[in-house]
Amino acid sequence: MQKSLSILFLVTAALASCQAPKQSNYQFQVSDLEPNLITLASDEFQGRRPFTAGEEITIKFLEDEFKKLGLEPGNGDSYYQDVPMVSxxxxxxxxxxxxxxxxxxxxxxxxxxxxxxxxxxxxxxxxxxxxxxxxxxxxxxxxxxxxxxxxxxxxxxxxxxxxxxxxxxxxxxxxxxxxxxxxxxxxxxxxxxxxxxxxxxxxxxxxxxxxxxxxxxxxxxxxxxxxxxxxxxxxxxxxxxxxxxxxxxxxxxxxxxxxxxxxxxxxxxxxxxxxxxxxxxxxxxxxxxEYNVSKNVVAKLTGETKPEEYLIYTAHWDHFGIGKPDETGDSIYNGALDNASGTAALLALAKAFATDQTPDRSVIFLAVTAEEQGLWGSAYYAENPIYPKQKTVANINMDGINPYGKMKDVSIIGSGQSEMEDLLNVELEKLGRYSAPEPNPVAGYYFRSDHFNFAKIGIPALYFGTGIDHVEKGKEYGKQLQDEYVAVYYHKPSDEYHTSRWNLDGAVDDVQILYNVGKSLANSDKWPNWKAGSEFKAVRDSYMKSSPTQSTDK
Structure with missing residues (x-):
């Protein structure tokens, strides 16, 4: 009798454990981001241009980091997806x-x-x-x-x-x-x-x-x-x-x-x-x-209970390589913010997911090539998806992570497009933060990063940028910082990592949000969709009609 009660207790406890929601326990630190950011933005990586020695160094580094974290190859038995291109x-x-x-x-x-x-x-x-x-x-x-x-x-x-x-x-x-x-x-x-x-x-x-x-x-x-x-x-x-x-x-x-x-x-x-x-x-x-082949780098964490449903994090690893020297004679386009920071964030997220409890759904970490040349790496993936679009729950994209210190807000790129925005707001509110429409909507950033190729095939995509509501100095100061970046650093050799002008405390906060949103979605049965009026909603609906759960409220 005692043995039977013990077995019943163990079975009940096991069932309770399975039914309890998985908690997000990982807390990010500057040390999760800074070392990889410094490495990727270093002169050694030669500006990370596709078809150069800089590409070879970069993709090998990413593969090695994914292996160290114990992540599986994301394309069969390979960490690479070939992207045939012409230069x-x-x-x-x-x-x-x-x-x-x-x-x-x-x-x-x-x-x-x-x-x-x-x-x-x-x-x-x-x-x-x-x-x-x-x-x-x-x-x-x-x-x-x-x-x-x-x-x-x-x-x-x-x-x-x-x-x-x-x-x-x-x-x-x-x-x-x-x-x-x-x-x-x-x-x-x-x-x-x-x-x-x-x-x-x-x-x-x-x-x-x-x-x-x-x-x-x-x-x-x-x-x-x-x-x-x-x-x-x-x-x-x-x-x-x-x-x-x-x-x-x-x-x-x-x-x-x-x-x-x-x-x-x-x-x-x-x-x-x-x-x-x-x-x-x-x-x-x-x-x-010249015809050649560049590479997307892809790693996978297989989900525990829904391994054939996928959440994809993306960041582009490439920049402009070695080009025209600036007024100081510097010819290496290091691309520290754009996009060594996003790639370092991708690695930090991979570490967090590999360290924390295994999620229910599979999580894919995709570092794409040739974004700077026309979003080609993500375009090729969208045309030749490794994971079916019908089984891909959402995409979360990172292109530039806050280098300015703590912000109260984040800027939603493409505000009002998808229900991913609602999931983001839930997680922001928990931490006393908020979202706002992008401060410079004229620039068309929604069409200028890799999430756009996922959107074009109907996959709900989230991409938010650095906010402007600086915790200590307010919105005017935050907007001034962004304007200065565009004028002085954007797509120039001067986009380098310097501790004198970078403050990664805000980057840590934003990566935590990116993780919390993804972790929540990876452990749920929600299928976010596009909002009414989005040009991408009809695309998603056309091939997802048979799916029983299509909205965040189900």
Whole structure:
């Protein structure tokens, strides 16, 4: 009898243990982040550019760290996912010639324009191609918008404005007002021009609506640019892509007898009609193409009770390698904040999950390649997922972790998009913090990091940035810090780790939140979805109709 009671007690205790919710016990410290951040941002890693010795050093380091933590290979028996790519060096002609029957203008490469191509032919030559102004270059039926209506751009050069019509209007009914939509992204504008049959597309640069200076674009001048290897696939490609400085665009418009301010005003109206400018353009590009394979690095922690349901954490490991020296002579683009910090956070999260109680669902740690070149590593994963999208609960992405000290808030990138935001707010409230919409919605950050490729295939994605409500010095100071980063450090050799200006206490807080959100989701039966009105909701719903649990309230 005593033996039976003992067995009953053990069985009851075991059942109680299984039913009790798993607690998140891991508490992050600066030491979880700083050593790996220092290593990844060091000169030894040579700026972590794909296809260089810096890539080899980086991916081997990540593989070794995942192995030390006892994590499984995330792609069968390998920690790598091959990403076939092509590196194209576009050596544009020194000048771009514009002419009409009455005048001519010669623009200087790098200074006035930057252009490149996705074509792998040895030479792309543009001779006296007709130039057409197509407003913002947008076709958006849901907004009743078509900048290409009634104009033929086949074989012609399209000139378009940066951002979308809502910017600067304060009118949230016009697209999304000052919040950039995907139609405002430069990638979309090139894609649409190609669909329309254009020979080339030039975007008129303007720092405020673009969200960055022309110096960022100049970083592409005669430099290798990576693309996915699409040999054997039917694709629409422009002969060339590029940007014009605003002063250069004004010269073009003046040749056509147009005023740039009047064109901008007209382009913001739904009845805008594109127009030929009566100007012809000549330029050329010498092309050097090299096919190679870069790598995503992926590790897995198998879930205890739901091993075939997956939560994916992502961060991009790459940066710009060794390039044009700055005014100090430094030519290594270390990318400390962007994105050694996010990659160090990925490793810290992997350590926490490996150390804490095993979650119910499987957790994947994915360090992707070639984000800086066009989100290519995550794009390849989205096209060739290791784990089925129907079984992927969510994505949590990290691209830059707070270097400024403790903040009361975090900035949600793409506020109002998905129910992941609600899970985040629950965890923030527990710690006396809060979320706020991103302070610079015009910059279109939602379309500028790897979570976007997960969103495009319907997987709910969370990406939050550093807040601005500094615990000690308030919002104005916090916003000043972010503005300074964009002006002084973003995509420059100066983005290095220095203890004199970095304070990782806030980074620790943010990584703790990222962990708590993921841990909660990995130990639940919730399937967060996109919110009503999100352009990604229909994508998710289309292949998840048979799933019994699709919302955070189930």
């Amino acid at each position: 194209i060096v576009s050596k544009s002609s020194e000048t771009m010639e514009l002419k009409n029957p009455n005048s001519s203008v010669s623009l200087t490469g790098f200074q006035d324009f930057v252009m490149w191509t996705q074509k792998t032919d040895s030479l792309v030559e543009i001779k006296d191609a007709e130039v057409v102004f197509a407003g913002f270059g947008i076709v958006a039926p849901e907004y009743g918008w078509d900048d290409y209506k009634n104009i033929d751009v086949k074989g012609k050069i399209v000139v378009v404005l940066v951002n979308d019509p809502g910017f600067g209007t304060e009118d949230v009914s016009l697209f999304k007002g000052n919040t950039m939509t995907y139609y405002g992204r430069w990638t979309y504008k090139y894609e649409e021009a190609a669909r329309q049959g254009a020979l080339g597309c030039l975007i008129v640069h303007n720092t405020i609506p673009a969200g960055y200076g022309f110096n960022v674009i100049q970083g592409k001048h005669h430099q290798p640019i990576l693309y996915l290897d699409d040999r054997g696939k039917e694709t629409n490609k422009l002969g060339f892509e590029g940007w014009l400085t605003l002063p250069s665009a004004k010269k073009l418009f003046e040749m056509a007898g147009k005023n740039d301010s009047e064109l901008l005003s007209a382009a913001r109206k739904p009845d805008f009609q594109g127009m030929p400018l009566g100007v012809n353009l000549s330029a050329s590009i010498q092309v050097e193409a």
